[in-house]
Amino acid sequence: MSFTRIKSVFVLLLVLLSSFLCTSQNINKLLKKGSIEDKVFKSTFKYEPYGNSIFVKVLIKDKEYRLLFDTGAVTAISPRMVEELNLEIVGKEDVYDLGNTSKNLNFVKIDTINFNGINFFDTGAAVLDIEAVKDFKCTRIDGFLGANFMRNAVWEIDMVKHEITFANTIDSISIPEGTPYTKIFIGYDGTPAITAFLGNEKLYSTMIDYGYGGGISLFFYDFKKLRDENPNIKYVKSNGGSTVAGVYGDLKMSTSYKAIVDNFKTGEFKVPSNLMAFGQLGARTIGAGFLKNYRTVLSWKDRKIWFIENKAADDQVIFSGHGYGIRLENESIFISSISENSEAEEKGLKINDKILSVNDLDFTKVTDQKWCEILSTNRPDKVKLVIQRDTKQLTVALEKKVLLSN
16 A cells, blocks of 8 residues: 555645635745755756655755655645754644644744755745654655745656756756647646646646655546546446545545546646546645656746656556555544445445454554554455454455456
8 A cells, every 4th residue: 555645634735725825925925935046056866765755855954854755735844843943933824624624834934955965045834743644654754845945946857767856947957859748837835737638628726746646636526527528438436435634634535436537638748548536635636656657847937847758658557456445543444435346345345344454464453653554565465354343243355356447
């Protein structure tokens, strides 16, 4: 199971920040204030891969910190970093998560961030208690290096080589002639978004989001319109949806869908047949799970993103699994979703069944550390679950099977 969940917290934070920044002038100015040292440069480095996540290291006041590279959010740091660096709170805002839970979020200004030898100045950052969200705690990161930081340079991201290049000008980056590109629109907080087409339907504000480990994720009503246009499209429905990490705790989401789509495009870039999710997140998002197939070049100044093919797309798209999702609640693990026509549905698993063990591994008291191990371990093809439903204990054997293919 990969860490596609961990970014959900900042997808929703981004949406909510964007909604109030136009009236919160102090925070708006803070997030636009950053700059970079005035010199010609081109810097290339190897990053730390973690599933589809990109972890990078920065120096602040001679202290090294490990951050999630995240084009889909503002920069954010932990309260511990604020204390260690003796940073002053320069603004506050009430932020709501998808569960309509609010909290007063502090903002700070970081005078200098040294990133692979290049100095970035006056970076605004939200203060987020990362360790309060278990999925983030698993990664042991200190925060997020966000779009308001990146907007002052040109970025080339190669997830095959695990390499990032950044420069002060687009002329320093090699882009093959004829490479497809699309225009990006820049939010108040620096986040890049594109306009795309799903069939004939125009989709606004689709984020380019390297902080989200999943692929292309769209709204439920985008799927409804897609089905209206193409009633024969293949899809899988997951009842009960999934659980995502909210800013202030896990949230149980609604029904979601996965479908194989072959008519998604943006600008000059036509996406090959691809497995897409609908109804999983609070924003339209193109995540690292899709972007990893391309060497992308992002330029805020030129307002463009280029897609250089890095890995040939598979002719056959296959989605397979056991057909159930899980959530952690009070040190216990429960079934959070069931996919239709899956082994889980056929064998009678139900949402809210409590999992006592998987392949004889005890799940009765799941500590934070054990939860991290569960998230970072791929499920074997065959699993034996012991579950509790009301007062009964049941044993269910499941085998991974193909749920969707083109």
